[in-house]
Amino acid sequence: MQNTPDGRTPLSTYDTPVEQGVRTTVPPRAGRRSSVRLFGLVLAIVALIAVAVLSIGFGARFLSPGEVWAGLWDPDSPYYRIVHEMRLPRTLLGLMVGMALGLAGAIMQALTRNPLADPGLLGINAGASAAVATAAVFFGVGTFFGYVWFALAGAAIVTALVYAVGGGRSATPARLALAGAALNATLLSYVSAVLLSDTQAIDKMKFWTAGSLASADFATVERLLPFFAVGLLTGLLVAGPLNALSLGDDSARALGANPSVIRAAVIVAVTLLCGSATAACGPIVFIGLLIPHMVRPFTGPDLRWLLPYTAILAPVLLLGADVLGRILGSPGELQVGTVTAVLGGPLFLYLVRAAK
């Protein structure tokens, strides 16, 4: 706090001219900006619906939006079975996993105040992967319902560990990223060691290792749903309190929020979202890092805007990448994890360059 020209310490920061300037310019613009943001959110939902229709439409035979519509609702339509048995579950899974990863990335970035925070970079996906590899090789587990508990446990342990080791409240971005990188590399070494002990496991898990939606069916979607729903709800509910926490622990308490409860809620949400998403599709990179970065210029740092935007646009990216992978890789397909990396990577590099 700077002293005023007459040498006394100002009573509040608002005594300084700069702060007064900020205060008079912000309020009149806020109303217009929030209507623009609301409009943007509607556009994002439209984009999500469009991409979902595309995702249902693309496949061995392309279905037009009209045919997709008929296939969805009309049991007599020739496309009813294709849509309901194969393409709808895949699309729903992509939707859920996209939302999960985007939201997890966004709330981790807010909690840790670290722009690099991403479930992949902090080792949380690797924790789930290590647990799933253990389950597959040592316990012979082969189904989603078997994987998910291991994945959740792995994600939970790593989330808590990276947060504790990274320094908890006093975490600096560099230390947190170091902790994440350390855990990530360690866990991936472990996964390699486990997989190397069993060549059949390599083959069994190779698609899962790259991140893919190909194995989606309604049973997986149904089993993912409860974990996903609780994680999503917790993640969205925490938006306001997390905003308060960004001002510091004392300010958050003054605003009636309990910092420890907020941190615990974030860790629970991240664990549920990342653990179940990784169990269903394998590790998918970049969604959690990229979407919040892309959205922030429009929404600003306010999580009450940032999180809904992220939750809607992250599945747009994931489903779009999945459709693209099916087009580019035909007659087979490219795993969505590869596409998000190759597609999201350059976009991420551009964003890094564009930032000053």
Place this chain on the structure above:
Amino acid sequence: MIEKKAPIGRKVGVRPRAVVVGVVAALGAFVISVFSLGTGDFEIAPADVMTTLFGEGEPAHEFIIGELRLPRLITALLVGAALAAGGAVFQSLVRNPLGSPDMLGVTNGASTAALTVIILGGTSTQLSIAAVAGGLATTVLIQLIAGRALHGFRFILVGIGMAAILTGISGYLLTRGVQMENARALLWLTGSLDGRDWGQAVPMLIVLGVTLPVLLLACGPGLRMLEMGDDSASALGVPVPLLRNGALMSAALLVSFAAAAAGPVNFVALIAPHLAKRLTRAPGPNLVPSIFVGALLLTGADFLAQHLLTDRALPVGVVTGLVGGAYLVWLLTTERRAGRI
């Protein structure tokens, strides 16, 4: 730490503490080497290993050590040294403890290129060439995209982005191979010294022989000045862009050759300079102590990898990954408690 720095402008003198660290690490590496040469399916006593090394051993010992175990050991020593040197230079240039080549995508560039060769069924010579080309190309690309100075979050962000892109491509490549190639690819990706012969050791020796003197003579004092800031360095007569690009490419060359020889062995490039710096308590890249610590780390890890499990040998990358990760977690915890980070 400022009062410990040597006076600006004159050549940095040799620090006693750094010498001790270097000598102790070198001795440690030597002791592990002797044990490592002596153990295996056919045990040889340390004394016999020594006489064999001096050329006066029995013919059987000479064959086992000279033909079978020495090439692998030399490769391990050189790869460890190269990774540590590359890591020390990178961390110094980027001015961040995270800025090691295995975090910033250089190693990933080497391994993705090598993986392509494995999946296409190429020879090990082609694999080595691809790995070196991949690592160098990635370094150039990161620098071009990041632009401006090497230090700062931008270079790190771009590097991490590149690493993630390349990991995605590697994941795709792994799904394209058939089972046998996948096992080979995964083994290579983990980092292994199994079956390494003079074909790996000799190129390592040449590249270390060329780049290390350059780094030591041209960059040693210059790198330390660069850590103080570009402006101060260039005011002191350091040719900043030339020094920076030269050091960066030499470091990338070292790391890429190491990856070509042993695969992307995790953590040595990140940990060895950390460890050396903690031990010497000196600022700057600590190039020479790092090299010996790196050689010690990798030979030690390989010794453990071969003998940790009784029924089979692990790839060395698994051990460096597990030990390195545990070390870093411990380091972060103690540093935090001491309030240093």
